[in-house]
Amino acid sequence: PFAFDSSPALVEFAMGNINSCWATHSQPPVSVTSSVCTTEATTAVHKFVVKNYSLLDGMGADKYVTSSKFRVGGYDWWIDLCPDGNSRAPGYVAAFLHLLGEAPPAGVTAKFTLSLLKQDGKVHRDSSPLIITRTFETKGSGWGNLMIIKKSKLRGDCFTIRCDLTVIETPIVQEMLPN
Structure with a gap:
């Protein structure tokens, strides 16, 4: 069997050797830098109420009615509603969000x-809400939902197209100063 001498003098001698070993072979100091990315955004809701829908029905594919303009994130927007849908998706009601003003060179991300x-203010159970992030690059550019609801499923003469819009600003990256 192996016997270990744990006398205080021996432990102190051993620790002293370890400490002196580390002291003579220490690593150079490590440089630490940091940066932070901050992204700001502005969010708003616009409700486009459509009354007497039956009077719009039959106006033709790719024909639209337009909401009033609304301002979010420093930009003007509007919604187009195609009661008879888009030629790419006949038989559906379509809705599109458009940028009204000029876009900066990098576009407007929304x-x-x-x-x-x-x-009653509740989402129509037969509709297909669209949740999307896109960059609007030019004046009038738009993105939307070709098939927000089948025309045959749309009952009633009054409904609302609700647009929840978040305009995302260009991220800002800054160097953080060391403590």
Whole structure:
């Protein structure tokens, strides 16, 4: 069997050797830098109420009615509603969000939802809300939902297209100063 002498003098001698070993072979100091990325955004909701829908029905594919303009994130926007849909998706009601003014060179990045609400304010169970993030690059550019609801499923003469819009600013990266 092996016997270990744990006398205080021996432990102190051993620790002293370890400490002196580390002291003579220390690593150079490590440089630490940091940066932070901050992204700001502005969010708003616009409700485009459509009354007497039956009077719009039959106006033709790719024909639209336009909401009033609304301002979010320093930009003007509007919603187009195609009661008879888009030629790429016949038989559906379509809705699109458009940038009204000029876009900066990098475009305007926006995350938005287009939902069809019934008169009671609840999302229509037969509709397909669109949740999307896109960059609007030119004046008038638009993105939307070709098939927000089948025309045959749309009951009633009044509904709302709700647009939840978040305009995302260009991220800012800054170097953090050391403590």
